[in-house]
Amino acid sequence: MNGILRAEQLAYRYPQNEYGLQPISLAAEPGEALLIAGPSGCGKSTLARCLTGLIPHLYHGTLRGSVWVGGLRTEAAPLWQLSERAGLVFQNPSAQMLAESVENEVIFGLENLGLTRQTIKQRLEEALAHFGLQGLRQRSPQTLSGGEQQKLALAAITARRPPVLILDEPLSMLDGTAAADLVEHLAKLTASGTTVVTCEHREEFLCDVPGLRTIRLEGRTQPETSPPPSPFRAGSPGGSLEVKGLSVSLGGRPILHDLHLSVEGGEVVAVVGRNGVGKTTLLRALAGLQQHGGTINIDGRDPDLGLVFQNADLQLFNASVRDEILYKVAAPDPELYGWLLQALGLAAYEEVPPLLLSEGEKKRVALATVLMRRPRDGLLLDEPSLGQDAAHKSLLIRLARSLAGAGQRVILTTHDLPLAVQADRLLLLGPEGFVADGPPAQVLEAHAAWADLGLRVPHWLEVPERVVEERGGL
Amino acid sequence: MIRLGTSGRSRQLALVERSPLRHADPRTKLALSMCASLAVMLSLEKLVAFMGLYVLLLFWARLLPEAARQVWRLKWVLLVLFVVDWIFVSLDLAVIIVLRLSLLAGAFALFFATTTPAELRLALEWMRVPYRYAFSLSVAFQSVGLLDDEWRAIREAQQARGAWTRPEGWRKLLESLGDLIALAVPAIVMTTKRAWAMTEAAYARGFDSPHRRPYAQLSMGRLDWNLLAATLAVAVALLLWR
Secondary structure, three states, X not given: OOOOEEEEEEXXXXXXXXXXXXXXXXXXXXXXEEEEEOOOOOOHHHHHHHHHOHHHHOOOOEEEEEEEXXXXXXXXXXXXXXXXXXXXXXXXXXXXXXXXXXXHHHHHHHHOOOOOHHHHHHHHHHHHHHOOOHHHOOOOHHHOOHHHHHHHHHHHHHOOOOOEEEEEXXXXXXXXXXXXXXHHHHHHXXXXXXXXXXXXXXXXXXXXXXXXEEEEOOOOOOOOOOOOOOOOOOOOOOOOEEEEEEXXXXXXXXXXXXXXXXXXXXXXXXXXXXXXXXHHHHHHHHOOOOOOEEEEEEOOEOOOEEEEOOOXXXXXXXXXXXXXXXXXXXXXXXXXXXXXXXXXXXXXXXXXXXXXXXXXHHHHHHHHHHHHOOOOOEEEEEOOXXXXXXHHHHHHHHHHHHHHHOOOEEEEEOOOHHHHOOOOEEEXXXXXXXXXXXXXXXXXXXXXXXXXXXXXXXXXXXXXXXXXXXXXXX | OOOOOOOOOOHHHOOOOOOHHHHOOHHHHHHHHHHHHHHXXXXXXXXXXXXXXXXXXXXXXXXXXHHHHHHHOOHHHHHXXXXXXXXXXXXXXXXXXXXXXXXXXXXXHHHHOOOOHHHHHHHHHHOOOOHHHHHHHHHHHHHHHHHHHHHHHHHHHHHHOOOOOOOOHHXXXXXXXXXXXXXXXXXXXXXXXXXXXXXXHHHOOOOOOOOOOOOOOOOXXXXXXXXXXXXXXHHHHHHHXX
């Protein structure tokens, strides 16, 4: 095998747990686009680190096989040389920001190439212009939206002009439009001769990249077990969750203004909107964690809604999954506990420290901790599909239906339109409030509303028919 | 996702853009702060005189509120030290100890409230601090603000799952001490993960390159020379003062 990028019988195992990468060989030519797909925990991020040399230089697990990038063997060459040949954009753009301003973020990587001031200035301007970041050059990267941060991460890497670009789940935090923009940009990069390797769950977005070749990694196999019947018994829907005149300002900046919403018991509602429009703020207000104007109540009382956060690391701290789920639960229901382990695919990890699990598994543990408390009025899920593969997304939606069947309400915020259209009701949130509200098929037809918000509905998106069929049980 | 306010820094470390010192060279500001902190060795009379001048400088630089905020954060420590020294030693010692600590707390407000992490890095490199340490220190300085926001997010997340309740009253406060682990473990995990992610991100952009060439450059202007001359004059005056 030849090519600008080559891996032969590459396998890796982390020292602290059983995760890693099963043996794989691949090769890519200049200008080629590769998609690395596979279920959660199959080793996509590990492969990205192997291809850029971060493994084995910064990780000390067991590496087998070899990787060559631009003619250099990753085990032998220093990281700075490898970084000139293969650039890596990490999964979480916020965590890879190193400078106090957008401009300095791009400059950092250029300085390390040893370029002259004149060349750095020229490349900086080109990168900022290319990604539409000129107006943000003095802003702190930490104050940018997820989409802007992702653009900046990409600008900081592509300004270095590596012949190979590797992206680890670049779409996971982007709204539909930002994702489509990114895919368009990747297509341009391949056309200009850059080899682009994308590790991604949301494969459907990448179908527009010309000549895309998909390599599928095998996941860890789990024994197929059918979960016991749902402990959420069919119940009559309670009163309606009424939100009237909800307004929230953060740091003096209005985020939500005079929002009105009514959600009946038994409904699964998905809220979509652009990055930074206030979706998470809405959930925090509904959970009683955010000071706000206006009223939120069910039959005149404060609602009891369990909130599962976007970042599971905020919630996990116990020594085992069992301790985590049962922590401070008065009179735990063994039937519910057993069901949660089975239904969320956690039975094999009952004694494992949650912090050693994959991101997707940690999110499911966090969900279990909230459900174990049996919140009276329903569940709020903030970006529940982050880090989840198709099978687990499907499980999430069935779980939401199971709760809805018991008369509770489930409100989820997401960028993941294929997930959102599986809800009973789709809400489109814009800066002025909800601009569309109704069954997903109907809201998807509100073309003007989507266009006004600068959002695009992908041409391949379909509303599944099973939405109605599956209601009522897991 | 954790985000900071519009400044990108915590309130305690907000950059004071309106300060005239914002445009001074970081080496000058570092020299001023170091001279101010060395002044703690002065006798009581000289210390009081120096603090008077330092307060005037802070006033001119529009940094008095920043410095006052740093000192205010130490109010309980200062109070305890003052009372203990007064009771067990003397009022003079109590006063000088409190003044010295206040000066130390306020001394670096001048530097940190007017200097960006990139400027800090350049100043440290000029002082021959190896790049990897200068870079690490500047990134740490820049990340301090994130800790505040992460702590708040963790508190909310644990509150949402019933693992932590806001303490009300002394009894509840004691009970909630046991819940601190629910806050401390995620805080440690998140800080460690962030540090690791930044390390990876730095190496992925050639952090260890021996060919690095800095883009920004330090330059001393008239303001810097004036400030250094004034500092020198004050130092000589204090030394000659009998």
